[in-house]
Amino acid sequence: xxxxxxxxxxxxxxxxxxxxxxxxxxxxxxxxxxxxxxxxxxxxxxxxxxxxxxxxxxxxxxxxxxxxxxxxxxxxxxxxxxxxxxxxxxxxxxxxxxxxxxxxxxxxxxxxxxxxxxxxxxxxxxxxxxxxxxxxxxxxxxxxxxxxxxxxxxxxxxxxxxxxxxxxxxxxxxxxxxxxxxxxxxxxxxxxxxxxxxxxxxxxxxxxxxxxxxxxxxxxxxxxxxxxxxxxxxxxxxxxxxxxxxxxxxxxxxxxxxxxxxxxxxxxxxxxxxxxxxxxxxxxxxxxxxxxxxxxxxxxxx
Numbered sequence: 001x002x003x004x005x006x007x008x009x010x011x012x013x014x015x016x017x018x019x020x021x022x023x024x025x026x027x028x029x030x031x032x033x034x035x036x037x038x039x040x041x042x043x044x045x046x047x048x049x050x051x052x053x054x055x056x057x058x059x060x061x062x063x064x065x066x067x068x069x070x071x072x073x074x075x076x077x078x079x080x081x082x083x084x085x086x087x088x089x090x091x092x093x094x095x096x097x098x099x100x101x102x103x104x105x106x107x108x109x110x111x112x113x114x115x116x117x118x119x120x121x122x123x124x125x126x127x128x129x130x131x132x133x134x135x136x137x138x139x140x141x142x143x144x145x146x147x148x149x150x151x152x153x154x155x156x157x158x159x160x161x162x163x164x165x166x167x168x169x170x171x172x173x174x175x176x177x178x179x180x181x182x183x184x185x186x187x188x189x190x191x192x193x194x195x196x197x198x199x200x201x202x203x204x205x206x207x208x209x210x211x212x213x214x215x216x217x218x219x220x221x222x223x224x225x226x227x228x229x230x231x232x233x234x235x236x237x238x239x240x241x242x243x244x245x246x247x248x249x250x251x252x253x254x255x256x257x258x259x260x261x262x263x264x265x266x267x268x269x270x271x272x273x274x275x276x277x278x279x280x281x282x283x284x285x286x287x288x289x290x291x292x293x294x295x296x297x298x299x300x301x302x
Contacts, residue, residue: 062188062189062190062196062197062198062199063187063188063189064189064194065077065084065086065137065139065189076114076131077131077139077141077191078191080129080143080144081129081139081141081142081143081144081191082141082142082143082144082145082146082148082190082191082192083141083142083146083148083150083151083168083188083189083190083192083199083298084139084140084141084142084168084188084189084190084191085139085140085141085151085166085168085169085172085186085187085188085189086137086138086139086140086172086186086187086189087137087138087172087176087183087184087185087186087187088136088137088138088184089136089138089176089179089181089182089183089184090136090184091136091181092134092135092136093132093133093134093135093136093138093179093181094134094179094180095108095110095112095113095132095134097178097179097180098113098132098175098178098179099113099178100178101117101130101174101175101177101178101179102115102116102117102130103115103116103117103118103124103127104116110134111133111134111135112131112132112133112134113130113131113132114129114130114131115129115130116128116129116130117129117130117140117171117174117175118174119155119167119170119171119174120155120170120174121155122155122167126150126167128140128141128142128167128168128170128171129141129142129143130171130172130175132175132179136181138172138175138176138183140168140169140171140172140175141168141191142168144191144192147227147229147230147262147263147264147296148190148199148227148229148296148298149229149230149231149262149263149294149295149296150167150231150262151166151167151168151296152166152167152201152203152231152233152262152292152294152296153165153166153167153169153170154231154233154235154260154290154292155235156170157203157205157290157292165186168188169186172186190226190227190298192226192227193226193227193298193300195224195226195300196224196226196298196299196300197299197300197301198297198298198299198300198301199296199297199298200296200297200299201294201295201296202215202217202278202294202295202296202297203292203293203294203295204278204280204292204293204294205290205291205292206243206280206281206282206290206291206292207290207291208282209282209283210282210283211281211282211291212279212280212281212282213279213280214277214278214279214280215277215278216275216276216277216278217270217275217276217278217295218273218274218275218276219270219271219272219273219274219276219297220272220273221272221273222302223272223299223300223301223302224299224300224302225267225270225272225297225298225299226298226299226300227264227296227297227298227299228264228265228266228267228269228270228295228296228297229262229263229264229265229295229296230245230252230253230261230262230263230265230293230294230295230296231260231261231262231292231293231294231296232245232252232253232255232260232261232262232280232292232293232294233255233259233260233261233290233291233292233293234255234256234257234258234259234260234282234291234292235258235289235290235291235292241256241257241282241283242254242255242256242257242282242283243255243280243281243282243283243291244280244281245261245278245279245280245281245293246277246278246279246280246281247265247269247270247276247277247278247279248276248277249277249279250269252265252269253293265295270295270297278293278295280292280293
């Protein structure tokens, strides 16, 4: 059996209390155990399989944007973009219409627009940078200084416990709707790490007033991890509600009221070939608004 065909056995352990989602896996040596929702993001979008049924799926690679007039070579994307998503609508885009989706315009020509897109239910700090080309290309991205975990879209995560996209994909939809076109297949790429070919999100949610949930994760030591980051969100507006997120019992984030934290994690926080425990707690949280946490990994599967 070839190394890439080897899949470790997985055991699903249901912790006491509410199981907030399904557990999914891919045909690599990641192990994720616990009551969590694991999503695997690829150039073809969100792919999931139910580990409870022991189904295995291989995700596709992160893929660089094809050479396109005006944005190929050593361009602004390579200079300023980090994690990104892009699509082609397979037709021309009316830039005059697309322009109405922007909060600010940074640069504009007869062929393309560069600026920032506001997202529904998010503050201006969460605006997504966007490039729209008249030939049908839409590229959304966060800056290279921002962690990949910023793409996690908690506002569209509900009690049905499904994550259907990211902030980047949502911004593409906003632009396409304004321009009166339908988005094509959305693909992902990280301009900071040209050798990275995978992006992984492991997420969980808490819905009760006082609740704790935990999952364990092991990173393979034969993969190259370029970035580890986290997102931690409390959607409750009451200042008396708060949540904490831990890695191996060390608190990495604490939030009060309606707030979201995200940041990079050092390699020592999630070292390879070691089982790490990710724990999230909620206090005084009611009305099914939700407390959320996620680990996001950008890596090369060798």
